[in-house]
Amino acid sequence: MNFSKWTGLGNDFVLLEPGESLDFSSGFEQRIIKLCDRRFGIGADGVVVVTPMDGDGCLVLNGISEGPVSKAVANGVDFEMRIFNADGSEAAMCGNATRCVAKYIQTRGLAKDANTKVFNLHTKSGLVRPALLDDGRVCVDMGLPRTFLGSIKLTADCYDFTAETVSMGNPHAVIFVDDIEKIQLENWGSVLEVDRQFPDRCNIEFAQVVAPGKIRMRVWERGCGVTMACGTGSCATLVAAQRTGRVGVEADVILDGGTLHIKHEEDGPVLMTGPAQEVFKGTI
């Protein structure tokens, strides 16, 4: 199986080349877990599967159309992206992977028009649109944020928290703290991910506004644990900070692996800008 390894600020992915058959039959989760294993596999936070779509909204596998997967009109810049967490579960969306996929499409020349700078990525949560910027970064239109439980109370290890819940296609609970250096990310994250208010589990973000327009955030991801960055989590953090009057239209979100710039105007989509890099290619 041919793959390439990608990173978005240290949130890293195994990307399977189009046409590589991922056998979705029994034992599939175990295969994802093995690919992501940092000692016995390639090592990653997740596995990304990219499939080009033809002009009729069909997936193209080995040159053979596999039937319509989307009602959207595909125009040669349409791709389907699926993302699997390191524990084998499938997530509906992943922000850092969307930037990696955009760079992947560019470097492999997969878009029909080589000058195309904006792609349509069809995900389980809908359409997202990454655009290649001249400075090498990628700006992704991540769509509209959504509240799913509002502001809720959570408890871990006898500590009480208030969390703002935001869906970016996948669920996030953002907890603002006074001192991010004092959080017990692994202890609290692992408990809160499976809180009974989250039947589908949840990504947990701890955040502190450290200066005007600057938010330090650390994340415990559903299905992965602590990661160095989370794109959807950064978008959810900005939206939660806006909702609670902590920031304005845009902010830098400073993660363990680097910084993402997030912008969200009222009733508009969330825009996420940041880098993405290919690390290596291989065959497993």
Ligand SMILES: N[C@@H](CCC[C@H](N)C(=O)O)C(=O)O
């Ligand atoms: N790291 C990702 C999010 C990946 C999926 C997440 N763990 C989930 O289960 O929802 C990002 O950059 O957004």
